[in-house]
Amino acid sequence: HPWQMFDSFPQEGSMIMDRAEGCYLVDIEGNSYLDSVGGLWCTNIGQGRDEMADAIADQVRKLAYASPFVDTTTVPAAQLASKLADLAPGSLNHVMFSCGGSTAIDSAYRLIQFYQNCRGLHDKKHVIARDGSYHGSTYVAMSIGGKKGDHPPEFDYKRDNIHHVSSPNYYHAPEFDNEAAFLDFLVDELEHKILEIGSDKVAAFFAEPIMGAGGVIVPPKGYHQRTHALCKKYGVLYVSDEVVTAFGRLGHWFASEEVFGIIPDIITCAKGLSSGYLPLGATIYSDEIHNIIGAQGEDRCFTNGYTYSGHPVCCVAALKNIEIMEREKIFNNAQSVGDYFGEQLKSLLDLPIVGEVRGYRLMQCVEFVASKETREDFPPPLDIGKVISDIADAKGLMVRPIGNLNVMSPPLI
Numbered sequence: 368h369p370w371q372m373f374d375s376f377p378q379e380g381s382m383i384m385d386r387a388e389g390c391y392l393v394d395i396e397g398n399s400y401l402d403s404v405g406g407l408w409c410t411n412i413g414q415g416r417d418e419m420a421d422a423i424a425d426q427v428r429k430l431a432y433a434s435p436f437v438d439t440t441t442v443p444a445a446q447l448a449s450k451l452a453d454l455a456p457g458s459l460n461h462v463m464f465s466c467g468g469s470t471a472i473d474s475a476y477r478l479i480q481f482y483q484n485c486r487g488l489h490d491k492k493h494v495i496a497r498d499g500s501y502h503g504s505t506y507v508a509m510s511i512g513g514k515k516g517d518h519p520p521e522f523d524y525k526r527d528n529i530h531h532v533s534s535p536n537y538y539h540a541p542e543f544d545n546e547a548a549f550l551d552f553l554v555d556e557l558e559h560k561i562l563e564i565g566s567d568k569v570a571a572f573f574a575e576p577i578m579g580a581g582g583v584i585v586p587p588k589g590y591h592q593r594t595h596a597l598c599k600k601y602g603v604l605y606v607s608d609e610v611v612t613a614f615g616r617l618g619h620w621f622a623s624e625e626v627f628g629i630i631p632d633i634i635t636c637a638k639g640l641s642s643g644y645l646p647l648g649a650t651i652y653s654d655e656i657h658n659i660i661g662a663q664g665e666d667r668c669f670t671n672g673y674t675y676s677g678h679p680v681c682c683v684a685a686l687k688n689i690e691i692m693e694r695e696k697i698f699n700n701a702q703s704v705g706d707y708f709g710e711q712l713k714s715l716l717d718l719p720i721v722g723e724v725r726g727y728r729l730m731q732c733v734e735f736v737a738s739k740e741t742r743e744d745f746p747p748p749l750d751i752g753k754v755i756s757d758i759a760d761a762k763g764l765m766v767r768p769i770g771n772l773n774v775m776s777p778p779l780i
Contacts, residue, residue: 469503614639
């Protein structure tokens with residue numbers, strides 16, 4: 368299994384799911400669970416929709432597959448690329464499809480290399496990300512990520528041109544008197560890192576609008592605007608990893624501009640793109656990048672892509688998913704219910720083991736502490752998040768344990 372724990376798995380085995388409807392999962396023993404994890408941040412429109420099944424089946428009968436390479440494509444892939452270009456902010460009008468979030472990040476990384484080489488800037492290949500970030504589990508994506516728990520010593524990582532700066536987690540920055548001072552530190556740290564490496568060598572900054580698996584970290588107000596401005600100052604591309612935050616999780620198609628006021632150079636997305644019905648990822652990038660890499664007069668071939676890039680059945684699922692979101696005004700629900708959800712979770716703050724409740728709309732986290740005064744964690748062997756999620760399971764509520772956290776990202780319905 369992904370993230371299998373070899374010590375406990377032989378004794379505990381798997382929780383095997385059998386069926387689902389809407390926001391609920393049912394295991395093989397008939398136990399029903401409210402899935403407040405949303406699969407893995409992804410079942411945005413809910414499960415078991417007949418019109419999704421019909422659209423998928425119809426496309427299988429019509430055209431299950433055709434090569435996406437070089438100069439061939441399919442109607443669903445072309446339609447979805449056009450739709451994503453319409454929905455994405457600014458001049459992000461070009462789409463590369465892949466199989467999920469990790470491959471969307473890998474494609475972004477390769478695109479950045481290609482772009483800098485096309486500009487003749489062969490040393491401008493270093494990238495910066497944040498401690499605690501999660502960007503996927505393929506080799507480069509995991510190397511860009513900064514979660515220590517996801518970097519066990521038995522794996523190797525690319526380290527020669529990937530760097531990290533501090534997580535924007537104010538709760539665990541007690542040395543700062545206020546959030547504004549912490550924000551100043553974060554921006555100064557990023558600038559110093561760019562200058563330390565050399566602005567002629569730094570190619571891109573990778574950032575989730577809100578950190579997902581790293582603990583639902585909402586950055587200080589103005590963080591993305593100031594780091595974006597800094598990247599523009601030094602000619603550094605801004606990659607907004609919206610694998611979790613796009614397609615309604617925060618109440619909008621994309622969070623970069625609508626929630627945080629920036630237009631990045633590249634957006635990566637997956638998960639809510641198809642609401643988990645079929646695997647699909649997309650890397651959406653700007654006209655400015657495309658005009659450089661697509662310059663005429665040179666014999667260039669962009670040798671990146673996958674057998675299942677723009678798979679027609681997956682693209683039909685995404686198109687139907689977007690249609691449902693638009694028709695049912697699901698984002699309105701995500702906004703109103705999401706705000707209510709956050710308010711109600713804050714009622715847990717009077718419990719002695721709850722240190723912080725944080726998040727935005729339907730992306731929330733409860734952090735448990737052994738001491739509210741010192742914000743000290745429970746001992747790792749206790750695995751407090753798992754203890755609480757096991758109790759929740761027994762009560763028919765599925766929450767996601769991540770160390771001393773429980774994370775929730777329910778369907779938008």
